[in-house]
Amino acid sequence: MSMFWIATGIFxxxxxxxxxxxxxxxKAALAGAALTLLFKVLTQExxxxxxxxxxxxxxxxxxxxxxxxxNIMSRTGVFPYVAIQAAKLGRGDPFAIMSIFAVITALxxxxxxxxxxxxxxxxxxxxxxDELEIDPVPFLITEVLAANIGGTATLIGDPPNIMIASxxxxxFMDFLVHIAPVIVIIMIAWLGVWKLVFGRRLTVRADxxxxxxxxxxxxxxxxxxxxxxxxxxxxxxxxxxxxxGFLGYQPATVALAGAAALLLVSGDDxxxxxxxxxxxxxxxxxxxxIIIGGTVKAGLISSLSQQVLSLTAPTADNTQVLSLTLxxxxxxASAVVDNIPFVATMNPMLVELAGKVFxxxxxxALQHHNMLPVWWALSLGACLGGNATAIGASxxxxxxxxxxxxxxxxxxxxxxxxxxxxxxxxxxISTGYIYLRYYFWP
Amino acid sequence: MHIxxxxxxxxxxVAPDQNFCTLLTEHADADTRHTYVVDEHxxxxxxxxxxxxxGRMVPSYLDPQLASSLADGAELILRRFRDNARLSAADxxxxxxxxxxxxxxxxxxxxxxxxxxLSALPVVDAHGILVGEISRRDILRHIARDICGxxxxx
Numbered sequence: 062m063s064m065f066w067i068a069t070g071i072f073x074x075x076x077x078x079x080x081x082x083x084x085x086x087x088k089a090a091l092a093g094a095a096l097t098l099l100f101k102v103l104t105q106e107x108x109x110x111x112x113x114x115x116x117x118x119x120x121x122x123x124x125x126x127x128x129x130x131x132n133i134m135s136r137t138g139v140f141p142y143v144a145i146q147a148a149k150l151g152r153g154d155p156f157a158i159m160s161i162f163a164v165i166t167a168l169x170x171x172x173x174x175x176x177x178x179x180x181x182x183x184x185x186x187x188x189x190x191d192e193l194e195i196d197p198v199p200f201l202i203t204e205v206l207a208a209n210i211g212g213t214a215t216l217i218g219d220p221p222n223i224m225i226a227s228x229x230x231x232x233f234m235d236f237l238v239h240i241a242p243v244i245v246i247i248m249i250a251w252l253g254v255w256k257l258v259f260g261r262r263l264t265v266r267a268d269x270x271x272x273x274x275x276x277x278x279x280x281x282x283x284x285x286x287x288x289x290x291x292x293x294x295x296x297x298x299x300x301x302x303x304x305x306g307f308l309g310y311q312p313a314t315v316a317l318a319g320a321a322a323l324l325l326v327s328g329d330d331x332x333x334x335x336x337x338x339x340x341x342x343x344x345x346x347x348x349x350x351i352i353i354g355g356t357v358k359a360g361l362i363s364s365l366s367q368q369v370l371s372l373t374a375p376t377a378d379n380t381q382v383l384s385l386t387l388x389x390x391x392x393x394a395s396a397v398v399d400n401i402p403f404v405a406t407m408n409p410m411l412v413e414l415a416g417k418v419f420x421x422x423x424x425x426a427l428q429h430h431n432m433l434p435v436w437w438a439l440s441l442g443a444c445l446g447g448n449a450t451a452i453g454a455s456x457x458x459x460x461x462x463x464x465x466x467x468x469x470x471x472x473x474x475x476x477x478x479x480x481x482x483x484x485x486x487x488x489x490i491s492t493g494y495i496y497l498r499y500y501f502w503p
Numbered sequence: 504m505h506i507x508x509x510x511x512x513x514x515x516x517v518a519p520d521q522n523f524c525t526l527l528t529e530h531a532d533a534d535t536r537h538t539y540v541v542d543e544h545x546x547x548x549x550x551x552x553x554x555x556x557x558g559r560m561v562p563s564y565l566d567p568q569l570a571s572s573l574a575d576g577a578e579l580i581l582r583r584f585r586d587n588a589r590l591s592a593a594d595x596x597x598x599x600x601x602x603x604x605x606x607x608x609x610x611x612x613x614x615x616x617x618x619x620x621l622s623a624l625p626v627v628d629a630h631g632i633l634v635g636e637i638s639r640r641d642i643l644r645h646i647a648r649d650i651c652g653x654x655x656x657x
Binding site: 096138141144184185187188190191192195272275276277278280281283466467 | 543562563564565566568569571572573574575583631
């Protein structure tokens, strides 16, 4: 049997196992990676050291470093402190609180992992809903939608962006300049629609609002000294992200420096911070990179990119059809499958495609002004499409589980009632943005 | 040494349709660790622990810091108590609990407690009828009194 069919078989088998959720996705990815190496589709040298075929250590190191930073920061108590202050800022009005929580979640998830952001805010959300005697489910779903939207805005906000940036050599500033503006537009439009939907429905008595105003924040900050240290180091790390392109550092170098600095100043046993790292996610990435590397080497990705090429007919002067189609294709795919394996597959496909259209796979082709909108389309589609269903993104799955444990189960269809319209709205705005910014007024 | 010789037989038994309020009172006044839900023949249907009842009134999402932000926690507990007032023992119980038999040994009971991270186990006879409860304290009391012969352990 040719390597092409072996690699295709491993790829299909692993992805079927991941989608079915019958076995844990990390097990499926690692088993697929092991088969890729055992069948010698990829050598171990390729898997570990080849920049084009192997594990993208930039992504892996960036993820681990950011997880370490969040783990240390979460011990300061800053997240519940900010959330309760925000609820007070809303003066106990449910819709005001919902909107402020959405903005806070979007901002936080632009800088931190979406799952972590949602997990940190959920207890306060449940408490606020309890105090206001209202259903917490619309709040929880709003927060997860906001996390997925906000995470799209930056290079470090959502794993697909980390992967896209690493593959295409895009910087933190590139995302801030090209993606963040449309995310601001999306947030404004979405919250406007939310005001129409929830503005009148969410009302409570004045005495219930008073309960929120009576919440005490004095003891929420558990370690003020560590909080100061975290604030300074996080600020410096963010500055590092903004400047990494100018300084000639990879984002992972900046994140590693931030994580190392926090570990040093926190005075904690590193075993604790490292134990909290989501190792299953990290190894899921490693497994996926190896499986996809196998399909690239065996030629599957090249033949798929040829299909995309013939369907969308991009040229070096015009990639409009490809970009606009990709927003919706990536959105639909990410609604039903995890966006991480989807982007892991699309990345090498787009690199191959760039090679065919622009005659090279170097930075000059991958960052060509007509190739950039294609990457932005992939990022917007993959990140925002995850909002459609309860299984579209990791944060959605986490919130559904958390709500069930709190005695407020969210059915698959109830999630879709919120998620699908928001996904259609956000993908629609993204399509308009890409068309207008890159093709109508280039 | 068999469990029958050291188990507590003064049990808190309730019917599956017992309401939350009565159940709470009975549980609070009981001598045993758990309250047991039994059918009309005395067969064990489920077990209710203090945490099963507490969890309905003190939200599990509260950590110590967040709890400190509440001006009056008693009000929240009262509200959740009222919200759950319609629940019955059948709604609250853990069905099909791990149980031991009167002829099982002290070591077996201890291993089951350890494995399940439990504080006490129901004891049922061959027909599934609840006959007693065995807790770590019952076992320790027996060791102190009958094995080590310590004075005053009874």
